[in-house]
Amino acid sequence: MEAQIVVLAGDGIGPEVTREARRVLEVVAVRHDCKLVFEEHLIGGASIDVHGTPLRDEVVARARASRAVLLGAVGGTRWDELPVDRRPEKGLLRIRKELGLYANLRPAAVFPALAQASSLRAEIIDGIDMLVVRELTGGLYFGEPRGIEVRNGCREARNTLVYDEHEIARIARVAFIAARGRRRHLTHVHKANVLETSQLWMQVVEEVARDYPDVTLAHQLVDSCAMLLVRDPRRFDVIVTENLFGDILSDEAAMITGSLGMLPSASLGDGGIGLYEPVHGSAPDIAGQDVANPLAAILSAAMLLEHSLDAIAAAAEIREAVTAVLAAGHRTQDLLLPGEQRPTVGCRAMGDLVLAQLGA
Ligand code: IPM
Numbered sequence: 001m002e003a004q005i006v007v008l009a010g011d012g013i014g015p016e017v018t019r020e021a022r023r024v025l026e027v028v029a030v031r032h033d034c035k036l037v038f039e040e041h042l043i044g045g046a047s048i049d050v051h052g053t054p055l056r057d058e059v060v061a062r063a064r065a066s067r068a069v070l071l072g073a074v075g076g077t078r079w080d081e082l083p084v085d086r087r088p089e090k091g092l093l094r095i096r097k098e099l100g101l102y103a104n105l106r107p108a109a110v111f112p113a114l115a116q117a118s119s120l121r122a123e124i125i126d127g128i129d130m131l132v133v134r135e136l137t138g139g140l141y142f143g144e145p146r147g148i149e150v151r152n153g154c155r156e157a158r159n160t161l162v163y164d165e166h167e168i169a170r171i172a173r174v175a176f177i178a179a180r181g182r183r184r185h186l187t188h189v190h191k192a193n194v195l196e197t198s199q200l201w202m203q204v205v206e207e208v209a210r211d212y213p214d215v216t217l218a219h220q221l222v223d224s225c226a227m228l229l230v231r232d233p234r235r236f237d238v239i240v241t242e243n244l245f246g247d248i249l250s251d252e253a254a255m256i257t258g259s260l261g262m263l264p265s266a267s268l269g270d271g272g273i274g275l276y277e278p279v280h281g282s283a284p285d286i287a288g289q290d291v292a293n294p295l296a297a298i299l300s301a302a303m304l305l306e307h308s309l310d311a312i313a314a315a316a317e318i319r320e321a322v323t324a325v326l327a328a329g330h331r332t333q334d335l336l337l338p339g340e341q342r343p344t345v346g347c348r349a350m351g352d353l354v355l356a357q358l359g360a
């Protein structure tokens with residue numbers, strides 16, 4: 001099997017972590033009879049600097065013609081002064097939208113070796129295994145009208161939170177199907193005591209639920225969900241929610257498992273193309289120092305193998321290698337507890353350790 005992979009490394013630590021993910025992907029794919037053909041393009045601030053835009057049409061076209069996109073991260077303080085519609089983040093939002101990637105899967109599980117790295121007590125996080133299914137192409141991120149204007153000498157800004165029933169139903173289906181493959185428990189997170197959009201989500205999720213009687217559905221207010229995530233995170237199996245709630249809760253879910261540096265994600269749609277990226281950002285403060293944690297990017301490569309190439313065994317091989325490297329005590333600096341003294345490895349060295357574990 002041959003597959004075209006577009007690599008969009010982006011900004012900050014994006015290029016370093018993506019490089020390690022690609023090395024791992026190359027090694028594992030060959031072994032599982034996948035021939036991957038890579039091409040690299042610019043996105044985010046890196047693209048702004050060279051082309052004056054965070055994402056060129058040509059790059060969107062190349063991504064459309066590919067099987068999957070492996071993405072690093074976008075953004076950095078250098079571009080912080082730009083208006084929202086010209087910032088690096090716009091490149092990421094545009095590629096998600098253009099490829100129709102409405103379903104963002106963010107699995108958060110605890111690696112046993114990292115249980116101590118969580119800011120929560122080990123007995124609270126022991127056995128956490130959840131999946132946040134975040135709607136990715138709607139809601140406040142894309143709703144119109146939007147903008148900042150001056151009215152009667154007063155600056156006024158607006159964003160629009162809008163969802164139609166089809167957008168809700170399709171992401172709900174993704175979540176129910178995911179729950180079926182897991183512990184069959186789905187939590188819909190909303191703010192229906194205040195927002196009409198959440199009331200529609202409630203109704204539509206209930207309607208879709210009729211097709212999945214084997215999955216238990218619960219509705220949870222977003223504020224109390226944020227609270228329960230730190231009080232009793234093990235109660236969650238699959239969470240489904242709108243774009244902005246999902247953005248916020250997935251960082252929280254990531255952090256309680258130990259480090260944001262560990263969480264991968266997959267963004268899928270109906271077009272057959274998947275985009276894979278770590279949940280963490282571009283971390284400009286540590287960029288270029290070879291200290292970033294490449295494991296979220298490497299685990300995103302595993303999700304690529306699983307979801308875009310149907311190479312389940314290859315994906316499992318990567319996850320096992322990561323588990324083993326952590327169990328052997330290797331840590332990047334983000335995985336240390338405050339005050340913990342032990343030697344750490346850099347980004348490249350962590351990639352080398354995973355490759356060695358894979359026997360490469
Ligand atoms: C994420 C990020 C992005 C988002 C930013 C970089 C636009 O925070 O993928 O979670 O808000 O979706």
Ligand code: MG
Pocket residue numbers: 247248251
């Ligand atoms: Mg985010």
